[in-house]
Amino acid sequence: MQLSDLKFAGRTPILPINLALADAAGPAELQLLTLLRVLPGQRYVGAGIWRGRTVLAKLLVGSKAARRFQRERDGVHHLAEQGMTTPLLLVEGLKEGQGGWLLFEFLEGAQSLGDSWAEVETLPPLAYEQQTVLGEALSIIATLHSKGLWQEDLHLDNLLRY
CATH class of the missing domain: 3.30.200.20 (Phosphorylase Kinase; domain 1)
Structure with missing residues (x-):
């Protein structure tokens, strides 16, 4: 093809x-x-x-x-x-x-933060596991911004955990 x-x-x-x-x-x-x-x-x-x-x-x-x-x-x-x-x-x-x-x-075992969030989204609001996923996302975004970079299509599926 x-x-x-x-x-x-x-x-x-x-x-x-x-x-x-x-x-x-x-x-x-x-x-x-x-x-x-x-x-x-x-x-x-x-x-x-x-x-x-x-x-x-x-x-x-x-x-x-x-x-x-x-x-x-x-x-x-x-x-x-x-x-x-x-x-x-x-x-x-x-x-x-x-x-x-x-x-x-190919990063075997890598997971999008969107998939990570799906595993914890039904927990009570602000559960430790939810805070961990959101904290990782905010840390990545802050690091990008500190280096003058930004993600135009920002959502959890566009951030990887590895």
Whole structure:
């Protein structure tokens, strides 16, 4: 499958998906095994296998793919430049008419703070466990701000615990 085919794949494409991508070493295939977040026709985020290694793949398609790719890529580089803990970007690419891809190291056992919150949200208000999740979120946000960074799509699912 070509990356641009994802534009028409909808919310729940049939997995696994094998995508022809490339890096400095040449063409290779990404086998996308799971989907974690989907914006149909725009962005597909999931876990897969690239050159024998488990990766987190952000795949950007559609008419605004190049702009979204650049924004995602710039954000990752800004985080790293400021010393923020973030998964290592292994491969990135943009192909005209197809879309863009960013492949990151896969952090086994990582959990979004959104998932962490879901585990404690039914506890009595301000339970210790809730304070812990919210405290982690506020600490991350404060650190970002102290380094001149901000998250434009701020919600707990966009913050990782690892």
